[in-house]
Amino acid sequence: MHGYIGSVRFFKNLILLAVIVMIAVPSAFAGYYRHAYTRLKAEQTETEELHQDVEVLMQKEDEPQESDEPQPEALSVDVPEYQNLYPDFYAPQPLEANERVENTIYLTFDDGPSEYTDKVLDTLAAKGVKGTFYLVGTGHTDAKSLERMRRIVAEGHSIGMHSYTHNYNKIYSSVEAYLDDMYQIFTLIKETTGVTPTLFRFPGGSINSHNRGIYQELTSEMLRRGFIPCDWNLSSGDAAGGHFTEAQLVQNVVGSAGGKKRGVVLMHDTKQTTANALGSMIDQLKALGFDFAPLTVSTSPVLYTYESNNG
Numbered sequence: 001m002h003g004y005i006g007s008v009r010f011f012k013n014l015i016l017l018a019v020i021v022m023i024a025v026p027s028a029f030a031g032y033y034r035h036a037y038t039r040l041k042a043e044q045t046e047t048e049e050l051h052q053d054v055e056v057l058m059q060k061e062d063e064p065q066e067s068d069e070p071q072p073e074a075l076s077v078d079v080p081e082y083q084n085l086y087p088d089f090y091a092p093q094p095l096e097a098n099e100r101v102e103n104t105i106y107l108t109f110d111d112g113p114s115e116y117t118d119k120v121l122d123t124l125a126a127k128g129v130k131g132t133f134y135l136v137g138t139g140h141t142d143a144k145s146l147e148r149m150r151r152i153v154a155e156g157h158s159i160g161m162h163s164y165t166h167n168y169n170k171i172y173s174s175v176e177a178y179l180d181d182m183y184q185i186f187t188l189i190k191e192t193t194g195v196t197p198t199l200f201r202f203p204g205g206s207i208n209s210h211n212r213g214i215y216q217e218l219t220s221e222m223l224r225r226g227f228i229p230c231d232w233n234l235s236s237g238d239a240a241g242g243h244f245t246e247a248q249l250v251q252n253v254v255g256s257a258g259g260k261k262r263g264v265v266l267m268h269d270t271k272q273t274t275a276n277a278l279g280s281m282i283d284q285l286k287a288l289g290f291d292f293a294p295l296t297v298s299t300s301p302v303l304y305t306y307e308s309n310n311g
């Protein structure tokens with residue numbers, strides 16, 4: 001054995017073994033790496049296919065889905081043609097009318113201005129009281145009337161629309177006719193005073209014998225445009241012509257005001273008796289503990305449609 005290890009034969013066999021190892025080991029590693037590469041490639045292919053499947057599913061989710069269930073038809077709402085009339089006939093601010101101040105009287109004057117408006121304004125100024133004036137256009141476009149409109153605004157009173165013609169048969173013949181009339185007084189007030197009116201009052205009140213067939217449409221359309229209507233729960237009775245004396249006009253209001261939490265008084269600044277009675281009326285209402293204020297966009301209105309006359 002000792003002779004073999006150092007012999008020529010030993011060295012030949014050692015060299016042969018080294019050659020075999022050098023050939024076998026790279027082949028083994030090559031086979032391993034070839035198998036690993038093949039498996040990795042297969043996994044990569046599976047991953048790519050999975051990604052493609054996911055993308056297809058996501059695309060399908062984004063597409064409109066067909067269903068066997070019957071689909072509801074789109075709702076169609078018929079908009080009245082009159083809503084398209086006068087696109088600039090809108091209030092300048094959103095509705096805010098929700099303020100209810102108790103122990104307050106709102107003095108309102110319809111159908112003016114007239115030659116008696118000046119005395120009404122003088123009395124209000126002397127008493128430190130602000131009122132609300134609902135104006136009419138027909139017969140009030142002369143220079144003096146326009147000057148009175150500007151004075152109403154300049155002295156801090158509220159100004160509103162009543163109608164242009166005050167012709168019941170005409171303005172209440174249709175919603176379109178009413179809007180046509182009100183647009184005229186709206187334009188007159190705006191151009192004369194620089195104020196865009198928000199307040200208005202229906203001639204005869206929000207419900208009357210002339211508008212019963214369309215009053216709901218009228219109210220809804222004016223509210224939609226942002227305008228605030230107001231009726232009354234106290235009346236001087238001056239619309240009855242000369243049937244009441246000045247003292248009776250005062251008593252008509254003061255005698256009914258005691259049971260009110262707040263009162264909106266109907267008067268007309270086209271009546272001389274009203275102009276003469278106003279000072280005494282204010283004094284007696286103050287003696288009952290009432291304050292005074294003009295109607296504004298914040299004031300919750302008295303409306304026959306929604307509120308009883310006991311408001």
